[in-house]
Amino acid sequence: xxxxxxxxxxxxxxxxxxxxxxxxxxxxxxxxxxxxxxxxxxxxxxxxxxxxxxxxxxxxxxxxxxxxxxxxxxxxxxxxxxxxxxxxxxxxxxxxxxxxxxxxxxxxxxxxxxxxxxxxxxxxxxxxxxxxxxxxxxxxxxxxxxxxxxxxxxxxxxxxxxxxxxxxxxxxxxxxxxxxxxxxxxxxxxxxxxxxxxxxxxxxxxxxxxxxxxxxxxxxxxxxxxxxxxxxxxxxxxxxxxxxxxxxxxxxxxxxxxxxxxxxxxxxxxxxxxxxxxxxxxxxxxxxxxxxxxxxxxxxxxxxxxxxxxxxxxxxxxxxxxxxxxxxxxxxxxxxxxxxxxxxxxxxxxxxxxxxxxxxxxxxxxxxxxxxxxxxxxxxx
Amino acid sequence: xxxxxxxxxxxxxxxxxxxxxxxxxxxxxxxxxxxxxxxxxxxxxxxxxxxxxxxxxxxxxxxxxxxxxxxxxxxxxxxxxxxxxxxxxxxxxxxxxxxxxxxxxxxxxxxxxxxxxxxxxxxxxxxxxxxxxxxxxxxxxxxxxxxxxxxxxxxxxxxxxxxxxxxxxxxxxxxxxxxxxxxxxxxxxxxxxxxxxxxxxxxxxxxxxxxxxxxxxxxxxxxxxxxxxxxxxxxxxxxxxxxxxxxxxxxxxxxxxxxxxxxxxxxxxxxxxxxxxxxxxxxxxxxxxxxxxxxxxxxxxxxxxxxxxxxxxxxxxxxxxxxxxxxxxxxxxxxxxxxxxxxxxxxxxxxxxxxxxxxxxxxxxxxxxxxxxxxxxxxxx
Numbered sequence: 001x002x003x004x005x006x007x008x009x010x011x012x013x014x015x016x017x018x019x020x021x022x023x024x025x026x027x028x029x030x031x032x033x034x035x036x037x038x039x040x041x042x043x044x045x046x047x048x049x050x051x052x053x054x055x056x057x058x059x060x061x062x063x064x065x066x067x068x069x070x071x072x073x074x075x076x077x078x079x080x081x082x083x084x085x086x087x088x089x090x091x092x093x094x095x096x097x098x099x100x101x102x103x104x105x106x107x108x109x110x111x112x113x114x115x116x117x118x119x120x121x122x123x124x125x126x127x128x129x130x131x132x133x134x135x136x137x138x139x140x141x142x143x144x145x146x147x148x149x150x151x152x153x154x155x156x157x158x159x160x161x162x163x164x165x166x167x168x169x170x171x172x173x174x175x176x177x178x179x180x181x182x183x184x185x186x187x188x189x190x191x192x193x194x195x196x197x198x199x200x201x202x203x204x205x206x207x208x209x210x211x212x213x214x215x216x217x218x219x220x221x222x223x224x225x226x227x228x229x230x231x232x233x234x235x236x237x238x239x240x241x242x243x244x245x246x247x248x249x250x251x252x253x254x255x256x257x258x259x260x261x262x263x264x265x266x267x268x269x270x271x272x273x274x275x276x277x278x279x280x281x282x283x284x285x286x287x288x289x290x291x292x293x294x295x296x297x298x299x300x301x302x303x304x305x306x307x308x309x310x311x312x313x314x315x316x317x318x319x320x321x322x323x324x325x326x327x328x329x330x331x332x333x334x335x336x337x338x339x340x341x342x343x344x345x346x347x348x349x350x351x352x353x354x355x356x357x358x359x360x361x362x363x364x365x366x367x368x369x370x371x372x373x374x375x376x377x378x379x380x381x
Numbered sequence: 382x383x384x385x386x387x388x389x390x391x392x393x394x395x396x397x398x399x400x401x402x403x404x405x406x407x408x409x410x411x412x413x414x415x416x417x418x419x420x421x422x423x424x425x426x427x428x429x430x431x432x433x434x435x436x437x438x439x440x441x442x443x444x445x446x447x448x449x450x451x452x453x454x455x456x457x458x459x460x461x462x463x464x465x466x467x468x469x470x471x472x473x474x475x476x477x478x479x480x481x482x483x484x485x486x487x488x489x490x491x492x493x494x495x496x497x498x499x500x501x502x503x504x505x506x507x508x509x510x511x512x513x514x515x516x517x518x519x520x521x522x523x524x525x526x527x528x529x530x531x532x533x534x535x536x537x538x539x540x541x542x543x544x545x546x547x548x549x550x551x552x553x554x555x556x557x558x559x560x561x562x563x564x565x566x567x568x569x570x571x572x573x574x575x576x577x578x579x580x581x582x583x584x585x586x587x588x589x590x591x592x593x594x595x596x597x598x599x600x601x602x603x604x605x606x607x608x609x610x611x612x613x614x615x616x617x618x619x620x621x622x623x624x625x626x627x628x629x630x631x632x633x634x635x636x637x638x639x640x641x642x643x644x645x646x647x648x649x650x651x652x653x654x655x656x657x658x659x660x661x662x663x664x665x666x667x668x669x670x671x672x673x674x675x676x677x678x679x680x681x682x683x684x685x686x687x688x689x690x691x692x693x694x695x696x697x698x699x700x701x702x703x704x705x706x707x708x709x710x711x712x713x714x715x716x717x718x719x720x721x722x723x724x725x726x727x728x729x730x731x732x733x734x735x736x737x738x739x740x741x742x743x744x745x746x747x748x749x750x751x752x753x754x755x756x757x758x759x760x761x762x
Contacts, residue, residue: 011441013653016419016646018431028424028639038397039643040421043409043593045722050399060392077595078459078620081638085620113619206639212424214458214595214641236617238494239459239466255727257462258409258587260595260644262420265397272394341426346636 022362024371025343026156026184026316028206028213030361031270035211038269043261047253051261054268055249061271062217065209065279066182066201067192072220074249075267076240077260080183080204083216085113086240087179087202090228092148094118099146099176101137101167104128105157105347106181110150117236122146128348129158129318131311134166141170149178153201154185157347159318159355160306161189168197177224183207186217187274188286188315188359199224205263208315210360211270214263218242289363290314293356296372300381305353315359318345321352325379330354333378340374403743405752406724407537407565407697409587409594411742412651416592419650420643427639435649436630436640442652443598446567446590446660447582449574453601455630456648457621458641461564461585464597466494467621468560468583471609473529475499480527480557482518482548485509486538486728487562491531498617503527509729510539510699512692515547522551530559534582535566538728540699540736541687542566549578558605564588567598568655569667569696569740580605586644589696591741592651595644599623670744671695674737677753681762686734696740699726702733706760711735714759721755 023029044050055074063073076086088110092098098119100111103126114121124140126132132140132151141149149171154161164180171178177199182191186201187208193201199221206213220228220242228242235241239257248256274282290312294304297319305318321327327344331354334340345353356375358368404410425431436455444454457467469491473479479500481492484507495502505521507513513521513532522530530552535542545561552559558580563572567582568589574582580602587594601609601623609623616622620638629637655663671693675685678700686699702708708725712735715721726734737756739749 011438011445011656013438013442013649013656015653016422016435016649018422018425018646019429021423021425021429023424023426025426028426028642031424036421036423040417041397041399042402042417043404043412043587044399044402045404045406045409046594048400048402048722054397057392057394061394064392078463079638079641082459082620085618089618109619116615116617116619118617204639206424212641212643213427213639214644234497236497236499237466237470238490238497239463240620257460258585258594260460260593260641261409262593262647263595263641263644265399266643268394268397272396275392275394341429 020339022340024356024358024362025341026355026357027204029210029357029359031210031212032273032361034273035266035269039212039262039266041265046258046261047255052253054264058264058268058271061275065187065271065274066219067190068194068219070193070219070221072225072246074218074245075264076216076218076245077257078216079213080216082240083202083204083218084110084181085237086216086218086242087200088113088117089235089237089240090242091177091179091200091224092117092119093231093233095120096148097122097144097146098148098150099141099144101132101151101162103130103132103158103160104152104155106152106155107150110181114150129160129305131160131162134163137167138170141167141176142174145174146176149176152181153191154182154189154313154316156184156316158305158349159313159316160311161313164196164198172197177227184313184316188283189313190283193219205267205270208359209267209270211266212263214260215267286315286359286363289358289365289368290317292365292368293317293358296368300376300379315357315363317356317358318353319356321354327351327354330378334374338374340371401720403719403721405737405739405743406722407736407738408585410591410738410740412591412593413654413742415654416647416650420593420647422646424642427642428634428636432642433634435645439645439649439652442656446652446655447574447600448572448576449600451574451600451602453606453627455599455626456645457597457599457626458638459597460594461597463621464583464585464599465491465562466618467597467599467623468581469494469498470616470618470621471623472558472560472581472605473498473500474612474614476501477529478503478525478527480522480525480530482513482532482543484511484513484539484541485533485536487533487536491562495531510541510686512541512543515544518548519551522548522557523555526555527557530557533562534572535563535570535694535697537565537697539686539730540694540697541692542694545577545579553578558608565694565697569664570694571664574600586648586651589740590648590651590655592647593644595641596648667696667740667744670739670746670749671698673746673749674698674739677749681757681760696738696744698737698739699734700737702735708732708735711759715755719755721752
């Protein structure tokens with residue numbers, strides 16, 4: 001009975017001992033010690049009454065953070081990109097028309113997923129960092145008359161925030177559903193699903209919710225749930241089939257998959273922390289730190305890539321790289337000397353912007369001040 | 382700016398404080414304290430050099446446990462069912478012929494996923510708990526000449542173990558790929574991917590690997606990788622696209638999704654524990670406890686559902702429920718009085734079998750003895 005392949009040397013792996021990091025990137029972001037404590041509690045079974053109650057509490061807390069009364073509001077055992085795939089595979093059918101408001105990387109990813117589902121995708125394109133005005137967005141949607149409209153609320157690749165209300169109103173006029181990517185905004189900025197009129201919103205756990213990555217919160221309006229239930233062809237994805245997931249979580253509790261229990265523990269505690277602080281207070285704190293951050297960045301002589309302050313994502317800042325500065329070197333210095341992680345731009349913004357998240361436990365005046373000091377030094381200022 | 386939906390009362394959620402459980406079900410199973418400790422270490426970024434090195438070590442350790450030299454051996458940020466969907470969506474194309482050796486629930490789930498991909502599925506069916514002989518399996522495959530063959534190595538719904546060698550040999554004769562579900566066996570029983578000839582094997586973390594749920598290890602033979610790379614239509618699933626995942630993990634390290642970092646920490650430590658013990662020693666320990674368990678069960682007057690000892694999954698036992706015994710009541714007693722979780726049968730085996738896992742930290746003579754004592758009492762013996 002030979003076991004270890006002949007050529008395979010037994011690998012040597014040392015115990016987990018991560019370097020200390022200050023996660024000032026677009027995510028994952030810093031996690032509160034209480035969340036780690038919750039996450040490391042012993043697991044129970046995925047059909048245990050304790051797990052089901054926890055799951056219910058998570059759903060209730062998520063509704064508050066999403067700003068919705070949607071009964072169908074829960075968590076998927078996959079990352080934010082899994083949330084995107086769940087939204088698209090459930091609500092974009094082969095041959096149906098999909099309209100994308102495209103102004104960044106994650107709009108392109110949505111386009112790619114919708115195309116893989118066999119949809120006919122039409123796009124309204126803007127440069128990365130610009131946003132769509134109410135009238136032009138409405139005109140596009142009313143002209144194209146799609147079945148589904150896709151937009152990104154807080155574009156992680158550009159730092160631009162897209163208003164959703166006019167998009168949703170126009171979409172509903174032509175009987176289309178709206179899928180909004182709120183991956184970066186949820187928990188740090190107002191998302192207000194019901195007030196905006198969003199039909200499907202999905203997110204991740206490792207940005208505005210300040211939790212380790214691995215789960216994707218999603219919410220579905222009753223109107224969207226109706227269309228989902230009326231599908232004649234099942235979702236090609238069994239894993240992301242929201243009907244089956246709802247049945248497991250909320251209806252029959254029939255086994256679907258074994259949920260990522262430890263991450264549910266973590267999210268439960270992260271949401272408790274958010275509600276303890278107060279959702280509104282948390283937004284105010286993030287906005288305050290954003291204002292401080294921009295003031296400091298401008299004092300260093302940098303410009304923000306998103307020119308209009310009203311169009312900025314408040315928890316993810318994208319200052320332009322000044323001429324003559326090697327942004328990769330700045331990032332390397334910050335990481336090597338201070339354990340500070342920030343990210344650069346990519347695609348059309350490669351080398352042109354920094355992407356600097358100020359969120360969760362790091363969204364305090366003190367952390368912003370320290371960051372700006374180290375950042376300034378790394379820039380040679 | 383209204384935030385909390387009008388009707389929504391602020392939910393009250395208490396801190397995570399799970400009841401103590403002895404997880405003797407089919408999974409999730411008990412987790413070593415060292416794994417929880419590793420999991421709760423502070424996260425780093427998903428492109429951090431530390432994470433990439435860890436990921437490489439995980440891949441090396443997984444190759445040993447899978448018994449393979451396949452370069453394409455890594456982990457998916459989803460549960461075991463996500464691993465199944467990754468295997469099927471990458472290797473089963475619309476219109477292609479798929480042959481399923483169907484003798485339990487997870488074969489049916491594979492059938493469902495393949496059907497959703499638009500494949501033409503042919504099935505060779507057996508009663509739940511029976512296995513396929515070499516000749517009949519080969520005959521079926523050579524007659525049907527499919528592109529892909531699916532079978533389950535250790536059927537969690539029945540406790541039956543399917544030999545794979547004859548299946549793989551026959552499949553390769555007709556140029557088919559073989560996908561094997563090793564969700565329950567990996568880490569507790571010999572899987573031996575290369576020796577058996579399996580092309581694609583996927584698993585989960587919460588059974589034989591004794592880790593919390595949320596990741597799916599997968600391995601792909603060079604032959605299968607070649608076919609994958611030759612696909613002209615992309616995988617409909619972007620999230621589970623193994624080409625993109627391999628690029629993120631191993632080639633360009635280009636961002637694909639934000640991996641479930643904390644769960645990678647946990648799996649890394651779980652694999653270290655396995656290699657410290659020795660893969661073979663671990664199998665021997667599980668087999669010894671299985672033999673003890675069966676002896677004890679038979680002493681209590683119960684019969685094993687899988688009659689032939691050679692056909693049994695060694696870490697998941699399925700004794701028959703004796704006439705007159707209310708199995709749900711037995712399970713409830715064990716859970717309520719001793720915190721012991723076991724599962725019942727479902728589908729055609731509902732009410733007819735218990736499903737009792739003896740694996741990981743609970744696979745010791747002492748735990749088996751204690752379990753049998755409590756189980757006997759709960760049965761009224």
